[in-house]
Amino acid sequence: MSEIEPWLTELLRLNDEEEKMTDKQIKIVQAAVEIFSEKGFAGSSTSEIAQKAGVAEGTIFRHYKTKKELLLSIVAPMMSKLIAPFAVKDFTKVLEADYPDVEQFLRAITVNRLEFARKHFPIIKIFMHEIPFHNELREQFKETVAVLVLEKAYKAIRHFQKQGQLIELPEPTAMRLIVSTIMGFLITRFLLVPDSEWDEEKEIDYTIKFILYGLSPR
Structure with a gap:
């Protein structure tokens, strides 16, 4: 090991x-x-x-009485005591900061999630694998992360929509498109081709430009 x-x-x-x-x-x-x-x-x-x-x-x-108890003993405390507080305290600071434009907002989110994934990816990978199959993990994610973060993210989206920097889409839809693009970047970086040579700054730029190309008004 x-x-x-x-x-x-x-x-x-x-x-x-x-x-x-x-x-x-x-x-x-x-x-x-x-x-x-x-x-x-x-x-x-x-x-x-x-x-x-x-x-x-x-x-x-x-x-551990069962293999599932072993799984939950690993993932549950990481979610409730580490990942959730990080999401609430650290990530919400990013979401609530005052950005002059949507590009800097997206860059801050992407860099924040990149550094978090770099440190905790083995646990995150297990969580992504298992959340569809274990109600306990799904409910814990909803209670500790999703509810606490989503409204702050929606608020930021509404702010940039009012400024005309994002097109008018339902907030959950805009959020889904942004998150799926950033998650695609992180999954490729750490899961699909982790040993490839990466220019992270360029890849972050490409990711942000892709989001803006799809969401910015023309």
């Missing part, structure tokens, strides 16, 4: 606030994230997680 990654350091910090993880738990969690991230929850087994962690399979079940 690889050395401790930034996401695992954060998870250990979060768990230390309640219950310190044992060395074996750390190995299990690190192995589980690597395997869940690579194969998905359904395609993974506790036996291969145990093998990768260098522990007996029974050790996993002493700490």
